[in-house]
Each structure stands twice: as structure tokens, then as C-alpha cells.
Amino acid sequence: MELPEAKQKFIEAWGKLGSEWGINRTMAQVHALLLVTPDALTTEDIMENLSISRGNANMTLRDLMSWGLVEKQHKAGERKEYFFADKNTWNIARQVAKERRKRELEPVLKILEELTKVQGDSKDPAYKTFNTSVTDINKMAKNVDKTLETMLKAEESWFWGSIFKMFK
């Protein structure tokens, strides 16, 4: 396989994976493109490369910046803005974990915490089942939350090292 075809495959695969995990396909594709491109690209470059509109490219890039995955670069003597992606995989994983934790896990944890406090007749099966399920899910969500917190602080080698101690 030649490089251009390989790039294409990577962009497609990344886009598909993203869309399966609730991330806009185009956003994942722009990210993928920047990941396999050595130099920073302009909006125009990205539009051409992925055949998307200016508006789409602009919004997607802003989104990627809000996720902390892409940054702007200014080149001396140029008006155009260039964009590049952090290519450190561990940073990417941490950044995604950080954002999804903040955007999706924390809100749901807040609700679970409330629901855990709902009072009821402990003889009532409806209440008992509700309470048990919510309490258990809350515990697991908290465990996930703590694990992510650890991951956010950790160095890659230390983190995977600890994970692999689990195999022993």
C-alpha cells in the first residue's frame, strides 16, 4: 500500500471509530488528517483534502481546539492561520478522557448522587430495585471517575505499567 492510500484509510478508520463513539465523523477525520501531516495546515488545505466546506472546516477546527487536540500556529509574515495537532498519543488519550469526563461523566455523576438519596419504603420492590441499581451504578461511575483522574495525572509509562501489573 502506498502512503496516500494509507493516509486515506487511516482517516476513514478514525472517522468511523469517532462516529461510533459519539464524535462527529468530520471532526475525527480532520484530526486524523492533522495527525498524519508533518506540517501545520490552513483551513483551505483541510477543505481541499477532505472535500468539506469552509464553514464546516472552521467549526470543526474550533471544536478540535476546544477539545485541546489542535492548536493554531501563526507563521511570521503570513495572515493565514495554520493548524496542527499534538501528535503525542498519550496526550491525546488524556485530553479526550479529560473532556469526556467533564462534559459527560460529571453531569451524570451529579444526577446519580441525587437519585441515590431518594427515600422510600424498603419493603417496596420497586423502590428496592431502583435504589440498588442506582447505588451500584453510582459506585461504578465513581470508580471510573477516580481511575480517569489517576490517568490524567499519570505519565504514560507509569499508567500502563500499573495496568500491566494486573496481569501478574
Place this chain on the structure above:
Amino acid sequence: MELPEAKQKFIEAWGKLGSEWGINRTMAQVHALLLVTPDALTTEDIMENLSISRGNANMTLRDLMSWGLVEKQHKAGERKEYFFADKNTWNIARQVAKERRKRELEPVLKILEELTKVQGDSKDPAYKTFNTSVTDINKMAKNVDKTLETMLKAEESWFWGSIFKMFK
């Protein structure tokens, strides 16, 4: 807060979380409903409770069964099919991990493995960047894969115990 309102909130929260993670909102809601309901429900019960059509209920329940989260129950002397959810949170997490690994992680791993093998001029920055990114992402994906494998085999207490040793 009273139980019915609390149930409603749980169903909404679960549905929202699901949809943010690429799982059909209705599917997550049906699952949530079954999680907080002590007894098995009929298609009809679910249709009424969530105000969804028969077709939707039927397909969603089949989906949930294919995910291994819901099972059919037959009551003696009744023609109707009843559905109930496994309420063990650790089982749920494992089941979801198992399915997403099979459906989404494995295919992408296969592609990454291929792309890792693409040859090129090691002086060419385009090639170098592509190769480094793909290789690194492949490594991380393999780590995730192995971790999930461990999780699938593990008992809950052992798994979280191992995770929390990481804090020490």
C-alpha cells in the same frame, strides 16, 4: 423527590449518556427502565411506559438482547414474552466492554496493524509522521485491548482493587 420522578430522571440521564456515547437513546432508555423495574416487562408495558411504538420496542429489545444486556423470560401458561435486564452493574460493564471491543476496537486494530506495515522513505517527513502516529496509536489501542481482556476475565472486586493499587 418521589420514586416515579426519580425513575424518570434516571431513564432520561441514562438515555442522554447513551446517546453521547453512540448508543441509541431509546435503547439506553429501555435498558434503564428494565434496570429499575423489579419484574420482567412485556413489549406492551415498555411501549406504554416510554411512549414508543411496537416496532421500535421490538427492535430495541432485540438490540439489547444482542448486546447481552436483556433476556427473554417466559411465564408458564402465558403467550406473551417478558423481558428483564441483568441488574448486576459489573456484568453490564463487562458486557458493554465485550461488545464494543468486538464491534469497534477489533476492526480498527486490524486496520492499524496493516497501516503499521506500510513501507516508505524514512527521510520523508510525510512518511515519518504517518508511521509514528499510526504506530503509537496502534500501541495504545493494543494496551486498551489487553486491559479490556483482563477486565472481561476479572471479578469486580479484584479489578477495582488492582486499579486502586495504582493510587499508592
Place this chain on the structure above:
DNA sequence: ATAAACTTTCAATATATTTTGAAAGTTTAA
């Protein structure tokens, strides 16, 4: 065999999400 009870299918429809593109906005240089 018949019919009632129940489940499944899927084309049509509705809804949600994404994308477009041109106009409006901004910045810079002269």
C-alpha cells in the same frame, strides 16, 4: 383447519444531526 394472540418486518415518515455557502465580520497593510 381456524382464529386469536402475539411478534416481526420494513417502507414511509419524522426527527436529529451535519454540512453548505454566501453574507457579514474582522484584521492588516498601504
Place this chain on the structure above:
DNA sequence: TTAAACTTTCAAAATATATTGAAAGTTTAT
């Protein structure tokens, strides 16, 4: 200023995803 170079916005259009509901299919009891 002015105008060229560039970025942002957002209503409209396109696309993708989810839902409906009635017809077709299946099972069971008689």
C-alpha cells in the same frame, strides 16, 4: 480611509438516524 485577505456566522439544505404503524408472519389452543 479603503480594499484585500482572511475568519466567522447561521439559515437553509442535505444527509443520516430513528420511529412509526399496519401488514405479514408465527405460534398456540381448540
